[in-house]
Amino acid sequence: xxxxxxxxxxxxxxxxxxxxxxxxxxxxxxxxxxxxxxxxxxxxxxxxxxxxxxxxxxxxxxxxxxxxxxxxxxxxxxxxxxxxxxxxxxxxxxxxxxxxxxxxxxxxxxxxxxxxxxxxxxxxxxxxxx
Amino acid sequence: xxxxxxxxxxxxxxxxxxxxxxxxxxxxxxxxxxxxxxxxxxxxxxxxxxxxxxxxxxxxxxxxxxxxxxxxxxxxxxxxxxxxxxxxxxxxxxxxxxxxxxxxxxxxxxxxxxxxxxxxxxxxxxxxxx
Amino acid sequence: xxxxxxxxxxxxxxxxxxxxxxxxxxxxxxxxxxxxxxxxxxxxxxxxxxxxxxxxxxxxxxxxxxxxxxxxxxxxxxxxxxxxxxxxxxxxxxxxxxxxxxxxxxxxxxxxxxxxxxxxxxxxxxxxxxxxxxx
Amino acid sequence: xxxxxxxxxxxxxxxxxxxxxxxxxxxxxxxxxxxxxxxxxxxxxxxxxxxxxxxxxxxxxxxxxxxxxxxxxxxxxxxxxxxxxxxxxxxxxxxxxxxxxxxxxxxxxxxxxxxxxxxxxxxxxxxxxxxxxxx
Amino acid sequence: xxxxxxxxxxxxxxxxxxxxxxxxxxxxxxxxxxxxxxxxxxxxxxxxxxxxxxxxxxxxxxxxxxxxxxxxxxxxxxxxxxxxxxxxxxxxxxxxxxxx
Amino acid sequence: xxxxxxxxxxxxxxxxxxxxxxxxxxxxxxxxxxxxxxxxxxxxxxxxxxxxxxxxxxxxxxxxxxxxxxxxxxxxxxxxxxxxxxxxxxxxxxxxxxxx
Numbered sequence: 001x002x003x004x005x006x007x008x009x010x011x012x013x014x015x016x017x018x019x020x021x022x023x024x025x026x027x028x029x030x031x032x033x034x035x036x037x038x039x040x041x042x043x044x045x046x047x048x049x050x051x052x053x054x055x056x057x058x059x060x061x062x063x064x065x066x067x068x069x070x071x072x073x074x075x076x077x078x079x080x081x082x083x084x085x086x087x088x089x090x091x092x093x094x095x096x097x098x099x100x101x102x103x104x105x106x107x108x109x110x111x112x113x114x115x116x117x118x119x120x121x122x123x124x125x126x127x128x129x130x
Numbered sequence: 131x132x133x134x135x136x137x138x139x140x141x142x143x144x145x146x147x148x149x150x151x152x153x154x155x156x157x158x159x160x161x162x163x164x165x166x167x168x169x170x171x172x173x174x175x176x177x178x179x180x181x182x183x184x185x186x187x188x189x190x191x192x193x194x195x196x197x198x199x200x201x202x203x204x205x206x207x208x209x210x211x212x213x214x215x216x217x218x219x220x221x222x223x224x225x226x227x228x229x230x231x232x233x234x235x236x237x238x239x240x241x242x243x244x245x246x247x248x249x250x251x252x253x254x255x256x257x258x259x260x
Numbered sequence: 261x262x263x264x265x266x267x268x269x270x271x272x273x274x275x276x277x278x279x280x281x282x283x284x285x286x287x288x289x290x291x292x293x294x295x296x297x298x299x300x301x302x303x304x305x306x307x308x309x310x311x312x313x314x315x316x317x318x319x320x321x322x323x324x325x326x327x328x329x330x331x332x333x334x335x336x337x338x339x340x341x342x343x344x345x346x347x348x349x350x351x352x353x354x355x356x357x358x359x360x361x362x363x364x365x366x367x368x369x370x371x372x373x374x375x376x377x378x379x380x381x382x383x384x385x386x387x388x389x390x391x392x393x394x395x
Numbered sequence: 396x397x398x399x400x401x402x403x404x405x406x407x408x409x410x411x412x413x414x415x416x417x418x419x420x421x422x423x424x425x426x427x428x429x430x431x432x433x434x435x436x437x438x439x440x441x442x443x444x445x446x447x448x449x450x451x452x453x454x455x456x457x458x459x460x461x462x463x464x465x466x467x468x469x470x471x472x473x474x475x476x477x478x479x480x481x482x483x484x485x486x487x488x489x490x491x492x493x494x495x496x497x498x499x500x501x502x503x504x505x506x507x508x509x510x511x512x513x514x515x516x517x518x519x520x521x522x523x524x525x526x527x528x529x530x
Numbered sequence: 531x532x533x534x535x536x537x538x539x540x541x542x543x544x545x546x547x548x549x550x551x552x553x554x555x556x557x558x559x560x561x562x563x564x565x566x567x568x569x570x571x572x573x574x575x576x577x578x579x580x581x582x583x584x585x586x587x588x589x590x591x592x593x594x595x596x597x598x599x600x601x602x603x604x605x606x607x608x609x610x611x612x613x614x615x616x617x618x619x620x621x622x623x624x625x626x627x628x629x630x
Numbered sequence: 631x632x633x634x635x636x637x638x639x640x641x642x643x644x645x646x647x648x649x650x651x652x653x654x655x656x657x658x659x660x661x662x663x664x665x666x667x668x669x670x671x672x673x674x675x676x677x678x679x680x681x682x683x684x685x686x687x688x689x690x691x692x693x694x695x696x697x698x699x700x701x702x703x704x705x706x707x708x709x710x711x712x713x714x715x716x717x718x719x720x721x722x723x724x725x726x727x728x729x730x
Contacts, residue, residue: 001721006393008730010140012214013172013414015662018455019636022692026713032721041283042143045175050216052226057457061216080286084142084279086180086191086232096182100230102216112290119391120265120296124720127394127728128636130413131621136528138630143279145562148320149536152592153620156613162621171418187322210421214414242425249526250400250431254620257529257628258536260278270727272647274538276596277563304647305541308566311598318592318612325598349540350572350603383651387631392727405627407547409638411696412663439547440641443666446698453692453712460698484640485672485703518551522531527627542642 003027004118005037008129010045011060012053017046020128021063028071036074036118037064039107041129044082047075049104061104068106075107076114133157134248135167138259140175141190142183147176150258151193158201166204166248167194169237171259174212177205179234191234198236205237206244265390267291267298271306273395275325276316281309282324284395289327292334299338300331301382307345310374312357325357332361332373339374342382400525402426402433406441408530410460411451416444417459419530424462427469434473435466436517442480445509447492460492467496472508479514532623536562536630539574548629549577554584557619559611561590565597570605582607590616632723636662636730639674648729649677654684657719659711661690665697670705682707690716 005024009016024034039046051061068075077087088096089103103109119125135154139146154164169176181191198205207217218226219233233239249255269288273280291298302310309328316323331339339359346352359373377385386392404423408415426433437445444463451458466474474494481487494508512520521527533552539545545560545567552558558581560567567574568589581587582605589604591612601610611619620626633652639645645660645667652658658681660667667674668689681687682705689704691712701710711719720726 003720010172010175010215015412015456015636019661022455022713023716027717030714030717032717040287041279042140042172045140045215048216050218050228050230050232052213052222052228054210054213054457058455080184081283083182083184085140085175086178088180092182098180098182100180100232102180102230102232112287113294115287116267116291116294116296119267119291119393120263120294124726125391125393126720126726127730129394129728129730133620145277145321145536149561152320152613153616156617160614160617162617170422171414184322188320211418242422243429245422246402246426246429246431249402249426249528250398250429254626255526255528256620256626257630259529259628259630272541272730274541274563274566274597276593277536277538303651304643305538305563305566308538308597313598313600314596315598316592316596319596320592321596323596348573349566350569350575355598379650383653386651386727387653387725389725392725394728394730407630409641409663409666409697411693412636412638438551439543440638440663440666443638443697448698448700449696450698451692451696454696455692456696458696483673484666485669485675490698514550518553521551521627522553522625524625527625529628529630540643543640 002033002035002122004035004122004125006115006125006127007037007039007043007046008041010042014130016128016130017060023126024067034073035122036076036114038115038118039077040081040115044077044085044087047077047087047104047107048102050102065104065106077107077109079109079111082109132163132165132252134165134252134255136245136255136257137167137169137173137176138171140172144260146258146260147190153256154197164203165252166206166244168245168248169207170211170245174207174215174217177207177217177234177237178232180232195234195236207237207239209239209241212239265296266388267296267391268386268389269300270392270394271300271302271309272304274305274308276321280395285324285327287393288336289334292336298336299340300336302339302341304345307341307349307351310341310356312355328357328359331359337361337373340377340382340385341374342379343376344379400431401523402431402526403521403524404435405527405529406435406437406444407439409440409443411456415530420459420462422528423471424469427471433471434475435471437474437476439480442476442484442486445476445491447490463492463494466494467508472496474509475512475517475520476509477514477517478511531556532619532626533558534628535560535564538563539567544629549581552585556585557623558585559588559616559619561593565589565593565599568604568608569599570603575605578605631656632719632726633658634728635660635664638663639667644729649681652685656685657723658685659688659716659719661693665689665693665699668704668708669699670703675705678705
């Protein structure tokens, strides 16, 4: 079965990102396919490489990057939501005259159409948010 | 009268940052002193210079920076909350091996003691959050 | 993408206090370009999104309520508003914006987009969907 | 800073679902170094923070409940837990961690930090504070 | 004492908790989505009317306007203040509690 | 149809809304702070017991453990699943609704 995952809240503040991660791992373990993970609303904040969580806590951003690498996952950060919240890749930084970028490994910035496409092409679109 | 302001949510997602801004302006207009504005929880996300909100909307980060400049306000971003969420200044970037910083003009990163001190030294500590 | 799926956008947040309503609306507008079968449900505080006379100028926030009027042009023509949610909040249909669409199957007659439905009916409508997105 | 003010940390969020409880606790620990007169109130879902037997290992999140045991050493010795909030949630005092402090005015006798108080009493306690911080 | 409530009472328990903890003569200011609590003929309006017998309840003007709530739709006795009034309420009360 | 609820019913209306919209034979999975809704002898337990007469209610194991809720404290009839079970529920139902 083909799943897509929507993450609507940022790391640490709400459990949504943890739940989405655990669900994704369990779906992969059960042999299902993950078509896409889409980060919307404050969920875009999962995609910054600038976090340094306490050493005795999980590293939510790195965890996503590693899972994506291990399973070749498509992790998309919504461009409009990212602009409001300050998540930028090299192209976005150029376009808006920012002096740097902060996107983490394995994430890419794209449009909302990617969320709709995930709904169309997946058997189930799972939503994790606040 | 001396006020301090605590902002607990990020820009755009919740109205807390708008309410805190409007209250701060009104307090200044009424001749009160603002001892400090302290950004905690997701509130630290008010302090990134990487946002590019839609052109027909307010620019929440710039608005804070401009108010701070006009009134010489002390805007403090909590270091522990900022580390979890990826808000870094030059020093923090060096300390944690990050390849850039993203803090906006007028904000500084410091410890939670600054919040307690604001509670002690102000007549009122106003909290805006979710 | 030749598949046509039934999308329901479930709105349960009031506008302004949080961004879910505004960013949800952005999804609906983009989604309309995908030629899917889509509708919107307004439940709980979501009904507040459709209240007429919104004026956010003094608050400094962006008034996005005019965007709901554009939904008809995007062929989003079914807005289910829950009757019980309105009543609990002291609202009636007359408090809501008048939203319409032009029905191409009926000589482009202008028709109301908002349908007031009972809670039990909404539960049944949900069971007819393929994808439910919540804002 | 010679002023001594009365701080009350009002906890109304459950742990884990959101970070407010954990980051609130960090404020309390830092605040304890400032020699202010401070106490904590646990109201509504805040009472869930003190439930014993928390084990977050399978969830991947950090179990921060042991930190509450350290509060006594930081001289945070008054934890007001609302009786009605416990009852509504099917909890009793015996579901909570046993938190204690050593009373320096009573030959370092070990005493319970948790006080179960009624809602009306909490309202009065709030009126005695200088600063109320909510988490 | 000033209590502020910024949540819709139809969504969250903040207003109910505020009403059950505030003492008589308290000032209660509804802001953001909290202003929905002051609409008359709603499932909450009875609680508001009761609280008005011994407490003052205010709503923030810019927040009711943003939400399209005309003053005629408020429970009778609820007062409207602007941000200047909010600052005055915070200054004139000895302490502030934000029910988030 | 699978319904998920991730909010405490003592704080937010999500569980009540879920219960009033879900049809009979629905699966309802409580996750995150939503698991508090399944504690017995609470102000919500009557609603859960009633729903259990024609719907199935599950709680996520890692979320009850994190919160210190022993299985003996759950309303009788509530089933416990792990993340693998969550995935199975999502796959075996035709659609999913997340009551946030």
